[in-house]
Each structure stands twice: as structure tokens, then as C-alpha cells.
Amino acid sequence: MKSAAITLTLNRQLVHAQVPVQQTLLSFLRDGQNLTATKSGCNGGECGACMVLLDDEPVNSCMVLAVECDQHRVDTLEGLNETPGMQALQKAFLDEGAVQCGFCTPGMLISSYALLRIHPSPTEEQIIQAMSGNLCRCTGYQVIVQAIQRAARESLAPRGT
Ligand code: FES
Ligand code: FES
Known part of the structure; x- marks a missing residue:
């Protein structure tokens, strides 16, 4: 070849x-x-x-x-594992129970990382649109949307005093 x-x-x-x-x-x-x-x-x-x-x-x-x-x-x-944005997403996925078998998770994390870089505070519609190419057989998707919303909130929140 x-x-x-x-x-x-x-x-x-x-x-x-x-x-x-x-x-x-x-x-x-x-x-x-x-x-x-x-x-x-x-x-x-x-x-x-x-x-x-x-x-x-x-x-x-x-x-x-x-x-x-x-x-x-x-x-x-x-x-990307060590970047703050990816770490916030990984924590949020765990906190929201958005990982079950985990097979889809790397792809979900990449798509959501790309979304939050462009839209740090995305609407639910923007999240659904950005994740439309990622399939999950386990979670039913709602917890994945919630995880992305949580990561966005926590990334934007002011650091503790
Ligand atoms: S393995 Fe590439 S889209 Fe499914
Ligand atoms: S967690 Fe199993 S395919 Fe998404």
C-alpha cells in the first residue's frame, strides 16, 4: 500500500x-x-x-x-486532560452521573469542550445542537446536558475568596 x-x-x-x-x-x-x-x-x-x-x-x-x-x-x-476547561467538564460529568459505560464519554467531552470555548455560557438549545453528533446508549442525554450546564456555571463562577 x-x-x-x-x-x-x-x-x-x-x-x-x-x-x-x-x-x-x-x-x-x-x-x-x-x-x-x-x-x-x-x-x-x-x-x-x-x-x-x-x-x-x-x-x-x-x-x-x-x-x-x-x-x-x-x-x-x-x-486536553490537564486544561482547566476539560477538568471542569470531567468533574461535572461525574457529579451529574453523566457517565455510565463510559464509551461515549471521550467524544462527549471533546464536543462539549469545543462548545464551551466558543460559547462559555451556552443555551440548552446550543448544547443540544453541539452534541447532536454524539450518541449515548446509556444515559438518556439529559444528564449530559446538565453536566455541560454545570461545567459552564462552575467555570464562570468567581474563584473562592
Ligand atoms: S467511530 Fe467515528 S463516528 Fe463513530
Ligand atoms: S455512557 Fe454508555 S454509551 Fe454513553
């Missing part, structure tokens, strides 16, 4: 790699870079479990080729 050399900024590190031209970004992350927080669900752009940020935009990594990421920036949950 043909391969190509790519250079990308992955979780703030410059990465050079030789990748098969047909390899998806999802496969590159999980199999090539051992970044397994990004989940492989439907492999068809339907479930959102494989969501990552590509130049700050949430994308389904199963629908992007690794070669398309040449000279671009990719961020996965592993790279």
Missing part, C-alpha cells in the same frame, strides 16, 4: 510519521500513536465516539485521513 510522510502538531508536540495513504486519523491515533482515549465505535461518522479537535474544530476522526492532517493541529483527550 502507498504511504506518505506527514508532519502534524499532535497534543502540542510536533510529530513526523510515515502513514498508509488510506489510514484514518482514528487508526493513526489509536494504532500508530497509542492514544486510545479516542474510541472506535461505528467507523462511519455516525456515533461521535472518535471525536477529536482538528485545528480546534471537532471532527469524527474515522472520517478523516491521516494524510489530510499534514501541517495541521490535532488534539485528543490525552492532550
